[in-house]
Amino acid sequence: MDDRQFQKLLDQLDLSWKGYRKVRKGVKKRIARHMQAVGCRTPEAYLRELADNPAALKQCGLLMTVSISRFFRDRNLWRILREEGVPELIRRFPEKLDVWSAGCASGEELHSFRILWEELSRTRGKLPALSLLGTDMNPDYLDRCRAGVYPRSNLREVPEELRLRYFDVRRGGRRCHLKPDLKEGIVWRRHDLFDAPPGPLFHIIFLRNNLLTYYLPHRQREAFAKIVATLAPCGILAIGSHECLPFTPERLIPHDSCPYLFRMRAG
Known part of the structure; x- marks a missing residue:
């Protein structure tokens, strides 16, 4: 999935490119594994699957979450x-x-x-x-x-x-x-x-x-x-x-x- 395709995914999920730009590498890897799991060979097929399959959409949403943090940040x-x-x-x-x-x-x-x-x-x-x-x-x-x-x-x-x-x-x-x-x-x-x-x-x-x-x-x-x-x-x-x-x-x-x-x- 290239950046253009990833941005289409973000748009479909109401997510921000600005927010994901620096963390997209790890997120893309998780999404690639999910694409395989639901049997989608292309990002376009994956976007269609998300539109038609609520369970896949829910799992995708979880995979998009980011856990970067640390103690006493700031x-x-x-x-x-x-x-x-x-x-x-x-x-x-x-x-x-x-x-x-x-x-x-x-x-x-x-x-x-x-x-x-x-x-x-x-x-x-x-x-x-x-x-x-x-x-x-x-x-x-x-x-x-x-x-x-x-x-x-x-x-x-x-x-x-x-x-x-x-x-x-x-x-x-x-x-x-x-x-x-x-x-x-x-x-x-x-x-x-x-x-x-x-x-x-x-x-x-x-x-x-x-x-x-x-x-x-x-x-x-x-x-x-x-x-x-x-x-x-x-x-x-x-x-x-x-x-x-x-x-x-x-x-x-x-x-x-x-x-x-x-x-x-x-x-």
Whole structure:
């Protein structure tokens, strides 16, 4: 499948060439295997098969998902959350905080938040109850989330002190294992961002490097409207550092020094 044919596939799936351009090599390999599995010898035949076969279309959608991530991706974002965002939410909501990682891929983001929370508990003592929900449409990614085993390269932004405290990094090994107690209490659930949201209100929503990168604008708007409607007053929305909102609700205010971090104004 050449780039022109791949772009036709993206168009059929309402996906963005700009989002897939840098990751298309691996995606094309998965699609080539799927073409063989459904008996299609040409990209044109494959596109016709997707149009006529809902099961093949669903499987293709899963194969198009991208799981590239790492712990504490974008240090500025995590610094602001640690120093300003989360302490302010704790002050406003002392009973319970609900956090949703929407399109969680392999779970690095939600596990990063759990580490941040554990570090806060070491200095602040009693914290609110915490509900952590990670959702993704790809069940294979959710299995990785639950396993909590990651390549060492995914931890390159984790300080040495935290690596030793929260991971089992075996000598000479290429894989790092989250310590079991860090995985407890996190709910991982299959969910499509275009479906109804998985909860009524969340105090923090991570929507990073997924919907706003890989989908065409009209599809972004469709899903984003549902997602942002679940952000609680004074809640925080985090998107990718190179992403833009498809539209900006009136009460959603960007952070002064981090334009991809937003707070929902009360009232």
